Amino acid sequence: MERTGTILRGPEFDPIEGRVVVDDEGRIAAIEEESVESDDIILPAFVNAHTHIGDSIAKEAGGGLSLEELVAPPDGLKHRLLRAADRDELVSAMRRSLSFMEQAGTAACLDFREGDVEGVRMLEDAADGLEVDALSFARGSVDAMRAGDGFGASGANDSEFGDERAATREAGKPFGIHAGEVDESDIDPALDLEPDFLVHMVHPEPRHLERIADQEVPIVVCPRSNLVTDVGLSPYAELAERTTLALGTDNVMLNSPSMFREMEFLAKLSALPADEILRMATLNGAEIADLEYGLLEPGREARLLVLDGDSDNLAGARDPVRAVVRRAGVDDVREVVYGVGGDGERND
Known part of the structure; x- marks a missing residue:
């Protein structure tokens, strides 16, 4: 061919x-x-380096709500809607998002997968027969990580995650964690876990930037999501000077999983050059997940x-x-x- x-x-x-x-x-x-x-x-x-496609049943459901009101467990809007939906509805909605990503040129997504082992199985069912690689960065238990492709921690203020981090090392799978999305309070404890990658990093202070450089930890940024939830925007140029950046579309509730839209948005609000942004959308995300x-x-x-x-x-x-x-x-x-x-x- x-x-x-x-x-x-x-x-x-x-x-x-x-x-x-x-x-x-x-x-x-x-x-x-x-x-x-x-x-x-x-x-x-493309490799979409951070998604939450489980929320595909709730597209545009959160207008006017804060980040905490939207996604904070156990009673954020997304969690209430997920509890109210049956399995077939959830799988069907995720499949529609994956189908869109496939049509829009995405080879893989790194999905932070709620729902423990059953959540991993649901994503597998949603992706069945599609070409896009839907990778489960599972949460909920070590068993979920073992059933999936890695562990995706919500944030170091939610739990210590020490056992999960040790288990991912033993299993040879990547460990990612949200950090610095709302404020800087969870950045140091996240870095203490020596993660394979961080997500968001909107609010790093100078000392965090130095730790990031020293640890050479990649960061996945999600500019459209951060704007919609009003948490601010990452210091993209400062981060890019210190480490590898990848690009994700984050929560399907808030944004379409279009890497075209994410690239354009980042290109027009930052000083990052086009080739760097295209690497963020392709090679850098692939390297985080050890894809070929x-x-x-x-x-x-x-x-x-x-x-x-x-x-x-x-x-x-x-x-x-x-x-x-x-x-x-x-x-x-x-x-x-x-x-x-x-x-x-x-x-x-």
Whole structure:
């Protein structure tokens, strides 16, 4: 299998004209630079590094509520709605969100999964037959972590999480934790756990920035969510100077799980360059979860996003990386390639 067009190759997304050749095992066999007739733009499929898709039954249900009123256990709005819904309703709603992500070029999402072991099973059922990798960063128990792909802690002010952190090390799975979303009080105890990644980090103080740099802990930022919940915005440039940043869409109650929208939003409210934001949406999220895609290089698993570079929206773009980050959308998706047997043109 091969795809031709402008290929955003390597970690710098150097645009080259040519073809991507995928072997029978679903890996990139070669990237060949040559003149081609295609106007397509080929890039790595996205990795959405932080989602809560269990809330897909409650889209736009929380207008005017604070973050605590929306999501705080046990009586935040999301928890009341989740308790009131039956299993089939929850699985069906999650499947719709995963289907949208698949159509919009997302290869994987790192989902902080409520509901203990049963929550993991529900996400597996929701993803059954889809191409997107729905990874469960489970919470509720060590057993849930073992059933899933890692542990996703709510925040160090909620519990100590020492046992869960030790268990993830033993299991060889990643441990992530929310930190610094509402204020700075949970940042130091979160860092004390030596997590594999942090989520949000809206309110770091200078000493936290130094700890983050010293520990080299990646951070997943969620700008649209932070704006909607009125907690503030992360110091993106200061964080990027010190560690690796990845990008997530957070709670489906508040935002569509569109990485296109998240990239555009971040690009237009921050000084981060377009190539850095595209790495946040692809390679950096893949590395947090130890995935073999997120980059177009020979030997990598072939998870490709193919955009119509001649769409009314993208035609005439002088800088393909900026166009992808600041302008492209789901309507520009021509195809998402998911390796062996998994390439399929998008159904309109």
